[in-house]
Amino acid sequence: MINNAILKVLDVSVDHGNRRVVDSISFDVLRNKILLVLGHNGAGKTTLVRSIFGLHPIAAGEVQYNDKPITNRSTEENVKNGFSFVPQGHGVFRSLTVEENLMLGTTHVSEQKKIRERLETVRELFPILSERRAQKAGTMSGGQQQMLAIGIALMQGPDLLVLDEPTIGLAPRLVNQVVESVVKIKETLGLSVVIVEQNIQASLPVADGVVILKTGRKVYDGAPAPLADHNKLMEYF
Amino acid sequence: MELLLPLFLNGVVNGAHYALLAMGFGMIFATTGVVHFAYGPVYAVAAYLTWWSVTVLSLPFLVAMGVGIVGCAVVGMASYVLLYRWFLRNDSPPFIILVVSLGLLMLITNLIGVAFGTNAKTVNDVTYGFYFIGSAVVTGVQLWQVLALVVVGLGLAAFMKWTAYGSYIRAMQDNMLMAKIVGINTERVSLVVFGIGSGISGIAASLILVKEGALPHMGFLAVFYAFLAAVVGGLGSLPGAVAGGLILGLVESLGVWRVSSDWQTTIAFGVLFIVLIWRPTGLWKGY
Numbered sequence: 001m002i003n004n005a006i007l008k009v010l011d012v013s014v015d016h017g018n019r020r021v022v023d024s025i026s027f028d029v030l031r032n033k034i035l036l037v038l039g040h041n042g043a044g045k046t047t048l049v050r051s052i053f054g055l056h057p058i059a060a061g062e063v064q065y066n067d068k069p070i071t072n073r074s075t076e077e078n079v080k081n082g083f084s085f086v087p088q089g090h091g092v093f094r095s096l097t098v099e100e101n102l103m104l105g106t107t108h109v110s111e112q113k114k115i116r117e118r119l120e121t122v123r124e125l126f127p128i129l130s131e132r133r134a135q136k137a138g139t140m141s142g143g144q145q146q147m148l149a150i151g152i153a154l155m156q157g158p159d160l161l162v163l164d165e166p167t168i169g170l171a172p173r174l175v176n177q178v179v180e181s182v183v184k185i186k187e188t189l190g191l192s193v194v195i196v197e198q199n200i201q202a203s204l205p206v207a208d209g210v211v212i213l214k215t216g217r218k219v220y221d222g223a224p225a226p227l228a229d230h231n232k233l234m235e236y237f
Numbered sequence: 238m239e240l241l242l243p244l245f246l247n248g249v250v251n252g253a254h255y256a257l258l259a260m261g262f263g264m265i266f267a268t269t270g271v272v273h274f275a276y277g278p279v280y281a282v283a284a285y286l287t288w289w290s291v292t293v294l295s296l297p298f299l300v301a302m303g304v305g306i307v308g309c310a311v312v313g314m315a316s317y318v319l320l321y322r323w324f325l326r327n328d329s330p331p332f333i334i335l336v337v338s339l340g341l342l343m344l345i346t347n348l349i350g351v352a353f354g355t356n357a358k359t360v361n362d363v364t365y366g367f368y369f370i371g372s373a374v375v376t377g378v379q380l381w382q383v384l385a386l387v388v389v390g391l392g393l394a395a396f397m398k399w400t401a402y403g404s405y406i407r408a409m410q411d412n413m414l415m416a417k418i419v420g421i422n423t424e425r426v427s428l429v430v431f432g433i434g435s436g437i438s439g440i441a442a443s444l445i446l447v448k449e450g451a452l453p454h455m456g457f458l459a460v461f462y463a464f465l466a467a468v469v470g471g472l473g474s475l476p477g478a479v480a481g482g483l484i485l486g487l488v489e490s491l492g493v494w495r496v497s498s499d500w501q502t503t504i505a506f507g508v509l510f511i512v513l514i515w516r517p518t519g520l521w522k523g524y
Contacts, residue, residue, distance in 0.1 A: 053418075055414070055417065055418070074422075075417045075418060075420060076417075076420045076421070076422050078420075079418075079419065079420030080420065085418050086418075087414065087415065087418055091412075091414075091415050091418060092412075092415070093407075093408050093411040093412050093415060094411060094412070095407070095410075095411045095522075096404075096407060096408065096411060100404060100407075103404070104404060104405075104408050104419050104421075105419055107401075107405070107419055107420050107421055108420055152419060156419070156420065
């Protein structure tokens, strides 16, 4: 039987000091699908995805990537194995140029051919990055920085891409642009994507599955369709 | 007026020394976040190893200098692996790491005293020339100090700009979290930074050994000036370290034209206050 899950989160709990902020959460991320993780501020979404990626220790439970345990594995190992993460708030190196930022995404890639191909893909997806390649990342607009942050992750050649609130702080027009880019990336590169969001309106229509967290616990895990009903959705917040 | 030229040249030479120290100290702080006050005694270790290699092993000075540089780079790296890394992994607050570094400063300083005694160590077999620049006399060692700043400064700039590790260091200085997210092994890079930063102090230490000799407490003043120059120039900035070191050296040296040399340290702090009021993050930003 072929297992269709690229990432399995099994009863994962995370603590901040003595306080449990993520409590026994389980879900699967299916291949070539977009999973949306929703929840109000402080629900534990960011802590959960950061812990899965190796930025924060997991107190209990297990994470499996391609059926292999990766619980508390280093971010370096995750990146090497095709698991990339785009943090909240424009994850770029502000004092470095766009080109230098993108090249830092190839820390573990030695083949020049691969680097050229990935650079070409990123430039096709985000032509603005090509135009601004000598510009310092910190001088670009919020939307452009977000595109660069996604571009850095794509340079790593991921199979699984986790984006933590990619539309936070962006103008409505840019929100749609970023969400459309993510869908395009999923379709053209065949990636599996996890989007952590508070902007339900923009992200729900593109999701294949939804997980909702409330004060560190999972309160919904299923299809996005039932949540199109606003009243139903609000039951989980 | 005839005093001005010698004072100016002396300021440039002392400034070159401070700038070298600031480069290594600032690089370690900006990359790892560690205010490495033990940088001072690590610098002293290089002077003592160079002295020991020259006088006990009878090695040529340049080889002995290499021993000193490598030795202090190893001590610097060991301080990261055996001490700082544990506190950084456990997200210890910066003031805890500061206290740890002060403790390490005392420990290494006392160990040097126990191992080598507290009397001054000098190397007398190293010969160097004297040169006249106008009415001023400059020694060969002083020229080496300035040359060391130029060579190390250019070498470090090229390393930071053109090598993979240079880009990792710049990335960590910019955004440590993102550096981890893109898969940079930040602990390995920190180790390299402690090695390079400490090695740079070893160059300055070996030259000061020839000029002034070595004492167990020589690191106190060295790390103090490294800190001042790095803060004035902008922590972690290479041009800033050079500018900060030279400004300190020149102001301190030219200051004694009119006031007693007892005021040198006060003048250095005065410069720090003025610069930080004017530009709170120092004169320079970035490489």
